[in-house]
Amino acid sequence: MFDMQLPWWEFIVRGAIIYSVLLLMVRISGRRTVGQFRPFDLLVVMLLSESVSNSLSGSDESVSGGLIVAATLIALNTLVAAATARSRKLATLVDGTPILLGRDGQIFHDARRSARITEGDIEQALHEADCTLEDVQYIFLESDGGISILQKKSAEPGKP
Structure with a gap:
C-alpha cells in the first residue's frame, strides 16, 4: 500500500509537467471551459482527469505516490495563484483579459x-x-x- 514503484521525485516531475500542460490547454480552450460548465463541459473535465491519471502516477497505485502527486498539484496551484496575484502580466497570461x-x-x-x-x-x-x-x-x-x-x-x- 505504501511501497512506491517509482522514486518519490518522479511523482513531483510528472505532476509539474501534467499541471503545466493542462493549464496551457485549458487557457487555450477558452473561457467557457473555466467559467460556465454545461453537462458536456463537465464530462470533458472528468474525462481529461481520467486521461492523465496514469501519466501522473506512472501506473503506481501506492497511497504514498498518490499523496505526493496530490501535494504537488496543490502546491503548484497555490504558487500560480500567488504569482498571478503579484504580477499583472502573469495574471493576464494565465487568466486572460475581458x-x-x-x-x-x-x-x-x-x-x-x-x-x-x-x-x-x-x-x-x-x-x-x-x-x-x-x-x-x-x-x-x-x-x-x-x-x-x-x-x-x-x-x-x-x-x-
Whole structure:
C-alpha cells in the first residue's frame, strides 16, 4: 500500500509537467471551459482527469505516490495563484483579459463567435441584469467565463 514503484521525485516531475500542460490547454480552450460548465463541459473535465491519471502516477497505485502527486498539484496551484496575484502580466497570461462583446445596444457578433458565446448566453445575461439590449452600454465576457452587463446611465434623476 505504501511501497512506491517509482522514486518519490518522479511523482513531483510528472505532476509539474501534467499541471503545466493542462493549464496551457485549458487557457487555450477558452473561457467557457473555466467559467460556465454545461453537462458536456463537465464530462470533458472528468474525462481529461481520467486521461492523465496514469501519466501522473506512472501506473503506481501506492497511497504514498498518490499523496505526493496530490501535494504537488496543490502546491503548484497555490504558487500560480500567488504569482498571478503579484504580477499583472502573469495574471493576464494565465487568466486572460475581458473581451468586449457589445456596446451601446449593439452585439459584436464576430467577437461573440470567436469567444464561442451564443446569443442565448447574452440573452440570459440580459435577463439576469434585468435589462434589454437597448439599455446596454457594455457587454463583457469576463476572464472567468461570466458575462457582465453594464447598463446606460439614465438621464432622469432617480432612475437606475
